[in-house]
Amino acid sequence: MSKEILKQNKVSWDIVAPHFNGVDALPNYGPFAQTEEELQLFEDIQGKKVLEIGYGSGHSLRYMDSKGASELWGVDLSNTQQEAATQLLQGLKPHLFCGAMETDVGLPREYFDYVYSVYAIGWTTDLQATFDLIYSYLKKGGTFIFSWDHPLYAHVTSEDGTLRLKGSYQEEGAKVMKNFKGEEVDMMIHKRKISTYMNQLIHSGFRIEEVIESEPGQSYDGIEAEVSDRYYSLYKARKFPATMIIKAGKR
Numbered sequence: 001m002s003k004e005i006l007k008q009n010k011v012s013w014d015i016v017a018p019h020f021n022g023v024d025a026l027p028n029y030g031p032f033a034q035t036e037e038e039l040q041l042f043e044d045i046q047g048k049k050v051l052e053i054g055y056g057s058g059h060s061l062r063y064m065d066s067k068g069a070s071e072l073w074g075v076d077l078s079n080t081q082q083e084a085a086t087q088l089l090q091g092l093k094p095h096l097f098c099g100a101m102e103t104d105v106g107l108p109r110e111y112f113d114y115v116y117s118v119y120a121i122g123w124t125t126d127l128q129a130t131f132d133l134i135y136s137y138l139k140k141g142g143t144f145i146f147s148w149d150h151p152l153y154a155h156v157t158s159e160d161g162t163l164r165l166k167g168s169y170q171e172e173g174a175k176v177m178k179n180f181k182g183e184e185v186d187m188m189i190h191k192r193k194i195s196t197y198m199n200q201l202i203h204s205g206f207r208i209e210e211v212i213e214s215e216p217g218q219s220y221d222g223i224e225a226e227v228s229d230r231y232y233s234l235y236k237a238r239k240f241p242a243t244m245i246i247k248a249g250k251r
């Protein structure tokens with residue numbers, strides 16, 4: 001991993017952080033995806049120690065508290081997010097680390113029942129190091145659940161309602177973003193195939209327990225999807241999964 005890239009990404013995340021105030025947070029797993037209430041991937045949160053990777057504004061940790069988690073922990077790259085989450089979680093005694101998920105920030109090992117992440121894992125500059133660390137934070141029998149953009153989704157564009165494949169799904173690697181959420185940034189993000197996520201989980205020692213390619217959740221039942229060429233649309237999500245969710249265990 002490159003310290004320079006992480007430094008640059010951190011500066012950019014501090015700028016765009018306010019655009020993610022509770023946007024991708026549990027019980028939601030991502031745009032047009034089923035919710036945790038529908039999927040029930042967390043079996044029992046009551047009394048459990050939980051760690052969130054990329055806690056953002058802290059809304060998912062607040063959800064965990066509402067479900068009875070005994071300890072709330074998290075790591076996020078951005079100071080702006082740390083301030084926002086600290087504010088939101090006042091009185092709940094969270095342990096909020098500011099640092100990179102792919103580095104050892106001093107989180108306890110063999111400690112957590114659940115490690116989870118909502119739309120943050122794909123920002124890592126080193127996926128294998130991140131999964132290895134997450135594996136080490138979990139107790140034996142613990143569970144890791146994360147959601148991220150379905151890796152094919154960015155390649156499927158809608159043109160007057162016809163879905164077409166854009167670019168190459170086969171090509172993996174780093175991509176620079178100069179604009180994000182309308183802000184001028186300089187961010188690096190890695191494009192990875194779905195098999196890369198799965199294989200690197202397996203290489204870390206995880207057993208993959210469930211893979212979900214999202215469908216629009218119950219809140220969209222009965223809603224007619226108008227033809228749309230937007231990046232995220234109900235029209236596109238009815239035909240193609242916007243989000244992937246993976247549940248893996250440390251056995």
Ligand SMILES: C[S@@+](CC[C@H](N)C(=O)[O-])C[C@H]1O[C@@H](n2cnc3c(N)ncnc32)[C@H](O)[C@@H]1O
Pocket residue numbers: 009013020021022023024025026053054055056057058059060075076077078081099100101102117118119120123124125
């Ligand atoms: C799309 S947001 C996730 C939103 C979050 N689920 C929420 O509820 O607000 C992605 C988050 O990942 C964090 N992030 C990006 N790169 C990171 C890294 N290398 N290590 C840790 N956190 C990172 C960002 O600061 C941001 O808060």
